[in-house]
Structure formats: C-alpha cells, structure tokens
Amino acid sequence: MADTLIPKELKYTSTHEWLKIEGDTAVMGITDFAQKELSDIVYLDLPEPGKILNQGDVLGTIEAVKAVSDFYTPISGTIIETNQELKTAPDLVNKEPYGKGWMVKIKVTNNSEVTNLLNAEAYEKITVAH
Amino acid sequence: MAKQTPFYSKHLEHNGRMVEFANHFLPVQFKGIIPEHQRVRSTVGVFDVSHMGRVEIRGKDAMMFTDYITTNDVLSLAEFQVQYSTFCVPDGGIVDDLLVYRMPDYILLVINGARHEEDMKWIMQNKRGDVQIVDRTSEIAQLAIQGPKTENVLQKICNIDLSKIGFYWTAEAKIAGIDMLISRTGYTGEDGFELYIENKYADKIWDAVFAAGKEYDIEPIGLGARDTLRLEMKYCLYGNDITLKTNPLEARLGFVVKLDKQNNFIGQDALKKVKADGLKRKLIGFEMMDNSIPRHDYDIICDGNKSGKVTSGTIGPSVHKGIGMAYVPTEFAATGTEIEIDIRNKPAKAKIVKTPFYQFGTRK
Numbered sequence: 001m002a003d004t005l006i007p008k009e010l011k012y013t014s015t016h017e018w019l020k021i022e023g024d025t026a027v028m029g030i031t032d033f034a035q036k037e038l039s040d041i042v043y044l045d046l047p048e049p050g051k052i053l054n055q056g057d058v059l060g061t062i063e064a065v066k067a068v069s070d071f072y073t074p075i076s077g078t079i080i081e082t083n084q085e086l087k088t089a090p091d092l093v094n095k096e097p098y099g100k101g102w103m104v105k106i107k108v109t110n111n112s113e114v115t116n117l118l119n120a121e122a123y124e125k126i127t128v129a130h
Numbered sequence: 131m132a133k134q135t136p137f138y139s140k141h142l143e144h145n146g147r148m149v150e151f152a153n154h155f156l157p158v159q160f161k162g163i164i165p166e167h168q169r170v171r172s173t174v175g176v177f178d179v180s181h182m183g184r185v186e187i188r189g190k191d192a193m194m195f196t197d198y199i200t201t202n203d204v205l206s207l208a209e210f211q212v213q214y215s216t217f218c219v220p221d222g223g224i225v226d227d228l229l230v231y232r233m234p235d236y237i238l239l240v241i242n243g244a245r246h247e248e249d250m251k252w253i254m255q256n257k258r259g260d261v262q263i264v265d266r267t268s269e270i271a272q273l274a275i276q277g278p279k280t281e282n283v284l285q286k287i288c289n290i291d292l293s294k295i296g297f298y299w300t301a302e303a304k305i306a307g308i309d310m311l312i313s314r315t316g317y318t319g320e321d322g323f324e325l326y327i328e329n330k331y332a333d334k335i336w337d338a339v340f341a342a343g344k345e346y347d348i349e350p351i352g353l354g355a356r357d358t359l360r361l362e363m364k365y366c367l368y369g370n371d372i373t374l375k376t377n378p379l380e381a382r383l384g385f386v387v388k389l390d391k392q393n394n395f396i397g398q399d400a401l402k403k404v405k406a407d408g409l410k411r412k413l414i415g416f417e418m419m420d421n422s423i424p425r426h427d428y429d430i431i432c433d434g435n436k437s438g439k440v441t442s443g444t445i446g447p448s449v450h451k452g453i454g455m456a457y458v459p460t461e462f463a464a465t466g467t468e469i470e471i472d473i474r475n476k477p478a479k480a481k482i483v484k485t486p487f488y489q490f491g492t493r494k
Contacts, residue, residue: 039354040163042445043421061474063423065163065445066354068474094162 004127005032007098011074011114012123018098019074019117021108028074029102030062030093033127040065041090046082046103053077055113059104062093075113077106135180136271136332144350151353152243154181159352166355167447170318171491174277174343175351176336181243184266184326185250188236191259196237198395199256200230201378203388207232212298212313215386217252218397222377222404225252227368229315231300238311240272242368256396271332275339276322276351276359278492283343284323288312292323297493306338317356319363319491362446362488364415364455370426371413371441371455379404380457381413411438412463415485418452418471422478425454429472432462440471446487453487454480 010018016034020027035041045061053059055076062069082104086092093101118126132150141148146157156178160166169175187196197204202215211232217225226245231238241249246267253263275284281292289304292314300313308331316322327335340348357367366372372381379387379401389402418424424443429436443454454471462469465484470477 039159042164043423063445065358065447066158068423068425 004036005098006120006124006127008120010098010120011117012120013072013074013117014123014126015072017071017074019114021075021111021114024108024111025080026075026077026106026108027102028059028104028106029097030071031123031127032097035094035097035101038062038064038067038069039094041093044086044090044093044103046086047079049079049081051079053079053106055116071103073104073106074117075106076109078109079104080107081105135178136327136329137178137180137273137336140333140336141178141350146350146352149353152181152246154243156181157350157352159354160350163352163354163358164447166349166351167358169347169349170277170320170351170355170359171448171488172277173346174275174279174283174322174348175355176339176343176348177274177276177351177356178272179274179324180271182267182272183239183241183243183246183249184270184272185239185241185253186236186264186266187239187261188264189259189261191261192237193232194393195257195259195261196230196239197391197393198258199253200228201387201395201397201401202230203391204230204232204237205392209234210300212300212315213386214298216372216378216383217249218378218395218401219252219374220397220400222379222397222400223374224368224372224376224378224381225249225374227366227372227383229313231311231313233300233311245368269329271327271329273325273327273335273339274316274318274322275325275343276316276318277320277346279343279346280320280322283339283346283348284312286342287338295323297321306335308335310335316493317365318359319365319486319488319493320359321492357442358444358447361442361444361453361455362448362486363491364485364487366413366455367442376413376457377401377404380409380411409460411457411459413441413455413457414463414482415487416454416456416469416471416480417449417483417487418454419468419479419481421452422471422473422476423452424471424473424478424480430456430458431470431472431477432458436472437462437469443471448488448490451487452480458482 043063311326
C-alpha cells in the first residue's frame with residue numbers, strides 16, 4: 001500500500017505487530033499497514049498487567065467499525081503496562097500507530113527471541129505481497 | 131469478473147479503497163467509515179449505487195403485472211410516486227426488496243445488485259399479460275446524494291423546484307443541463323435524492339454535484355458508511371436481515387404487504403396464513419449494554435438458549451453503541467427485554483430497543 005510507514009529501528013511480526021526493545025522491557029503496537037487495513041478503530045480489549053504470555057499468544061482484541069481482529073505478543077514476557085489513553089481515544093492507533101497509539105509494555109523473559117522477528121525490510125515484503 | 135461502474139475512475143481519483151461487491155468494483159471507504167458517516171449525517175455525501183439493478187416494466191399490463199409480483203399496492207400509486215416493496219415466493223420467503231416507481235408510461239423497479247440475476251429470472255418466470263421487461267442497468271448510472279444539505283446542493287444545478295418533490299416522489303428534471311430521473315429517496319435516514327443518469331454523462335454530473343457541494347464539504351461515501359447509516363435506521367439489507375428463508379411480516383415489513391389489495395399477488399396465501407397463525411419470531415433491534423460490538427452471525431441467547439443469529443451488527447457512529455438486528459422468538463421481542471449476544475465465546479448483555487436506533491434523521 002502506498003505511503004505505509006515502516007520505521008527502520010523497529011522489529012516486526014508477520015501478524016503486523018511492531019516491537020521496540022529498551023533494555024529488558026519492550027513496547028508493542030500494531031503497524032501502520034495494520035491500522036490502515038482495519039481503519040476506524042473504536043475499541044481495544046487490552047490484557048491485564050501481571051499476565052504472563054509466550055511469544056505469539058493472543059494479547060488482546062481490536063474492534064474496528066468493519067471488523068474485529070486479535071493481536072499477538074511479539075515476544076514472551078510479563079505485561080507491565082497498557083496504554084490507558086486508548087480507553088477514551090482508541091483512534092490514536094489509527095493516527096499514531098508507532099507513537100501515542102502504542103498498546104502494551106512487556107517485561108521481556110528472553111531477549112534472544114528477537115531473532116524470530118522481522119526487520120523493516122523483511123516486513124515490507126509482506127505488506128507489498130499483500 | 132466484476133464490472134466497473136461509470137464512476138470507477140472517480141473513485142480512484144478520490145483514493146477509494148476498492149472491493150468487489152455485488153459483482154462490481156466499488157469503494158468500501160475513502161477517508162474512513164466514521165468521518166464519511168458523519169459527513170452524511172451533518173451535511174452531504176455522494177454514493178455510487180450504480181450496482182443496483184434498474185428494470186423497466188412496459189406495456190398495457192405493466193401496473194397489473196407489477197402489482198402481481200410485489201407485495202405492496204401498486205394500483206394505489208399516483209404518477210411519479212415511489213414505493214418500497216418486496217418480491218415474495220409462493221411460500222412467503224423474500225426474493226428481494228426494491229423500489230417501485232410509477233412513471234406515466236412505464237414502471238421502474240430498482241432492485242439489489244446482488245440479487246439482479248435471480249430477480250430477472252424470477253420476473254421472467256412469472257411474466258404474464260401484455261408486458262415488456264427492459265433491463266436498463268448497464269445503460270444508466272445511479273448516484274445517491276444524501277444528507278441534510280442535499281437540496282441546497284442540487285437546487286443550484288437543477289431546473290425544477292426541488293422543495294416541491296416529497297419524500298418517495300420522483301420527477302424528470304435537468305441537472306447541470308442533462309435530462310434525468312431524480313427521486314427523493316435513500317438508504318441513510320437523511321434527506322436526499324437519487325439520480326438516474328445516462329452512462330455517458332456520469333463524469334459530468336459527478337463533477338457538477340461536487341462543485342455545487344463544495345461549500346458543504348461534500349465527500350464521496352463508501353459501502354462501509356452506507357452500512358452503518360442504514361443499520362442505525364434499522365433498514366434491512368438483503369442477504370443479511372431478509373432472505374428467502376424470512377418473510378416480510380416477521381421482518382417487520384408489514385407496511386409494504388397489502389394482504390387485502392384488489393389483486394392477488396405471489397405469496398399472498400402464505401403470508402395471510404403467517405398473519406393468521408401469529409408470528410413465531412420477529413426481527414428486532416438491540417443495543418449492547420456494555421462496549422462490545424455485535425457482528426453478523428454471532429449467536430443470540432434468550433433465557434440461556436441459543437435462539438438465533440445476529441443478522442446485522444456494528445457500532446453506530448451516531449449512537450455511539452454496539453447495535454444490531456436479529457430474529458428472536460416473539461416472547462423476547464418486546465422493547466426492554468434483555469438478551470445476550472455470544473461475542474466470541476463471551477456472553478454480553480443486550481436489550482431490545484425501539485428503532486430506528488438513530489432518532490434524529492432528517493427523513494425516516
């Protein structure tokens with residue numbers, strides 16, 4: 001899709017999540033491509049802090065006007081925080097998918113899992129093939 | 131292969147996200163479903179509805195024949211009046227819902243794009259008397275201009291006084307100098323007109339309408355917002371809310387079923403029996419009591435029992451709630467009754483509400 005943002009410094013999944021690692025914590029959200037596909041996000045079901053999840057597990061649910069979609073954790077760990085602003089402004093995910101539209105902060109169990117993720121170039125190929 | 135409508139290049143110009151719908155390429159959205167929905171509720175928006183079927187019934191018996199194949203009373207129509215109706219099979223199941231236009235020398239039927247082929251087969255099968263069936267679909271483009279500012283926009287480029295055309299009336303008029311049929315009809319709950327345009331003038335009319343609508347921020351509207359707008363009004367969508375397995379009485383379309391009209395019509399005996407026996411289920415509107423969103427095909431739970439499926443569901447951008455339609459057993463159909471919707475294996479509470487869900491439409 002034209003003008004889809006894929007920042008070079010982030011890691012990606014084939015299910016359209018992004019991940020940014022800062023020491024032993026990581027922040028995740030969904031990609032610009034994913035928010036454009038979903039469009040008009042109206043509600044997010046986010047996980048409770050303290051929850052322990054494995055890479056690839058369902059993290060929560062995104063409700064858009066037209067469709068509902070699960071999203072997955074790009075890395076194993078413990079949920080430490082979710083973006084409370086999304087409760088009242090879920091459209092932040094549409095407006096700033098890599099910024100104010102972040103979804104979940106995770107305390108990472110095993111940093112080496114990052115090697116399972118895609119870099120920007122590999123992820124871009126997925127979005128083009130789509 | 132899906133067809134392009136005469137407005138295809140306009141959709142691309144406006145960056146429409148194109149999908150296949152009813153065998154045509156149509157935009158599902160432009161800027162987004164919510165802003166497009168709000169555009170129609172607040173000022174004016176333009177829908178390409180050229181995928182709809184446009185079929186003329188001509189000949190001496192055109193009115194009698196149309197009266198025979200539709201449930202509403204065609205003989206009561208004045209010239210230039212428009213009527214909502216249904217086609218039913220002998221068992222009362224719905225073949226399609228449609229608009230019937232009574233013109234001075236012919237009848238125009240406007241049918242669903244997705245049912246076009248089936249409808250034509252069915253019309254031909256039941257043909258009787260002195261009638262000619264003329265399918266004009268591929269020659270004529272159809273635009274729906276909808277929203278409270280529609281009359282202001284179109285009046286600038288129309289040669290007749292639009293304030294004289296009532297809701298569900300039609301007229302022959304010139305728009306931007308081009309002869310066409312226009313009608314005060316729509317599928318949004320807002321005031322609006324539909325324009326029937328010869329294909330070769332499609333671009334010209336699109337440009338004239340957008341130029342006239344500029345001061346009201348006119349925008350093209352996709353199928354996504356078309357669905358949320360109609361659902362907030364509880365207007366039925368064929369294939370979802372009404373099908374061959376539903377009858378118009380349980381679909382709460384009794385106002386277009388004239389059981390005692392002068393002539394017999396197809397489905398009459400079955401529908402009389404449905405009425406005499408009492409309805410076993412009714413198509414109701416419900417709203418969610420939490421912030422969940424019901425979707426097509428989710429299970430309905432009445433008193434702990436699976437009792438049907440959501441036929442249409444969405445979040446209503448103007449009512450700010452999850453809303454939906456479903457057939458429920460008659461004993462659960464009263465306003466205020468609480469039911470549950472199985473939202474991906476979690477039961478969520480909903481209640482039956484009065485409809486339309488959106489009460490502030492400029493036409494309803």
